[in-house]
Amino acid sequence: MATILHVDMDAFYAAVELLDHPEYQGRPLIIGGYKDSHRGVVSTCSYEARKYGVHSAMSIKRAVSLCPQGIFIPGRTERYQQVSREIHNLFTQFSPQVEPLSIDEAFLDMSGCEHFYRSLEKMGQAVKDRINQTTGLVASVGIAPNKFLAKLASDWKKPDGLMVIYPEQVDSFLLSLPVSKLWGVGEKTRRELQRHGIRTVKELRIYPQQWLEQQFGSLGNQLYYLARGIDKRKVEPMADVKSISQEQTFDTDYADRGFLKSQLALMAAKVGHRLRQQGLYTRTIGIKVRFSDFKTITRAHTLDYGVCDDDIIYKVGLQLLDAIPITLIRLLGIGAYNLSEIQQLSLFENTIETNELSTLIDKINQKFPNSPLTKGRTLYKKPKR
Ligand SMILES: [Mg+2]
The missing domain is CATH 1.10.150.20 (5' to 3' exonuclease, C-terminal subdomain)
Structure with a gap:
């Protein structure tokens, strides 16, 4: 029988903000945009804010009307990613079999490690304590014979939850x-x-x-x-699950393809730059589109070789965008997934030449940060409205 542990941080973004801003302590905190943001969406909120009926995916406008005294701030993705890396590093001290699920969630296969702890409850507490002592953050933990049950268990007593489902209790x-x-x-x-x-x-x-x-x-x-508590999915440690993405919520909804293309190009350039900075290549490029009615779709395409070049990232992103019937769009994003430090050159295409151009642009921009060089496709005059 396997022992699977699922960890899920409590109100992660809000918790990181509370950590960095002790003055917010005890006050309802809503992340996703400033109070006057007409278009922001709540990404996370503190448990204090939840008491007022605020929840994620709600518009900031609505959250303000429910909880006018709340603190409203936009998120700081880079900071959350930094803390996330710290937490994921801790997991590897408990088990070599770690499967990160998202920025604040992971499965740990603890099978065979049971005897290190007096009980499975003690095992769960040890993980919670290590996270808390190292980062100051609170996690909920579930332990069960498989992934499905472990995830249910971590959610059961949230926040600051700890629940073990023994095989005979399933x-x-x-x-x-x-x-x-x-x-x-x-x-x-x-x-x-x-x-x-x-x-x-x-x-x-x-x-x-x-x-x-x-x-x-x-x-x-x-x-x-x-329904019978059977889930044979294995914990699959991924060599590299990092992703690099950019997204933008527009100040008004756009259906103008020219504008959307220019924004996609701009974001593709940023993604490419960050890949090259970290010496990484992507094989999967994805886009995210949120329509004016909040319906959100994602599309992705996987190449058979790794790239870090804006041109290809943009080209793939554009193909994905072109395949979507465009109505009014409020958010557009592009991301690089499936990252590795090895390029995995294609037998059929040579990407070296275009990489050189991007690397050159990087170098020039490093020297003259105040007047960055960009490619023509990122320029677009907004239509008058
Ligand atoms: Mg969470």
């Missing part, structure tokens, strides 16, 4: 859960299950695997196993 824990707690069940599936009278895991268990598969395809299969 059944009783699962049966009372609503199906929406099962991994893969979104709003649409939840409603479909409800149509069949299935609301809880207990009700789901009545249905044979074949029926579930007929109704829901491969998800049905997954539901069959998850």
Whole structure:
């Protein structure tokens, strides 16, 4: 039986801000934009702010109306990434098998390490204590025989949570859960299950695997196993999960392709610059588009070779953008994923030449930071509105 530990930092961005600004302590803190921001969205808020009904993904405007006395600040991504690296480094002191899930979450495969601790509770407490002593931040921890259950457990007693689900407790824990707690069940599936009278895991268990598969395809299969507490996914340590991305919320919504292209070019240049600065190459380039109604989509493309050059990053990003029907857009982003220190040259394309041009531009800009050199495509005159 495996022992999987899931760690999730509590209100991570807000917690980092509280750490850096003790004067915010005890006051509702909302991250995502200043109070007068008409377009910002709450990315995280402190537990004090949650008491007023503020939650993430809500517009700043709405948050201000719910909690006018709150402190409103935009986020500091670089600082959060720095703390995130610190925390992820701590994880490797507990297990070599660490799978980072996001900036503030990870799975640790603790199988075989059980005997180092008096109990699984002590193991979880040790991870929490180390994080707290090193960074001053609070994490919630869940420990269970697999990933699915460990993630449920870390969420169960949040904030400052610690929960262990022992193998013999799995059944009783699962049966009372609503199906929406099962991994893969979104709003649409939840409603479909409800149509069949299935609301809880207990009700789901009545249905044979074949029926579930007929109704829901491969998800049905997954539901069959998850409802029985079975999840065979392994903790997959990734050699490098770092990503470098840029995004921008516009001051008004734009549908103008020319403008969007220029912004994409500008952000692609920044992403490329940061890759070269860190000696990294990307194989996967992704874009993020948020429409005026807040619907957000992401698209990505993976190359068979590594690049760090603006031109290619921009070209791929533009292809992805071109494939999206453009209506009014409020946010646009581009990112480089799948990073490595090795270029993995393609047999078919040579990217060296264009890299040289970008490197030259980097050098010139380093010398004359006040009048940076850019490529023509980043220039665009905003349409009059
Ligand atoms: Mg979290």
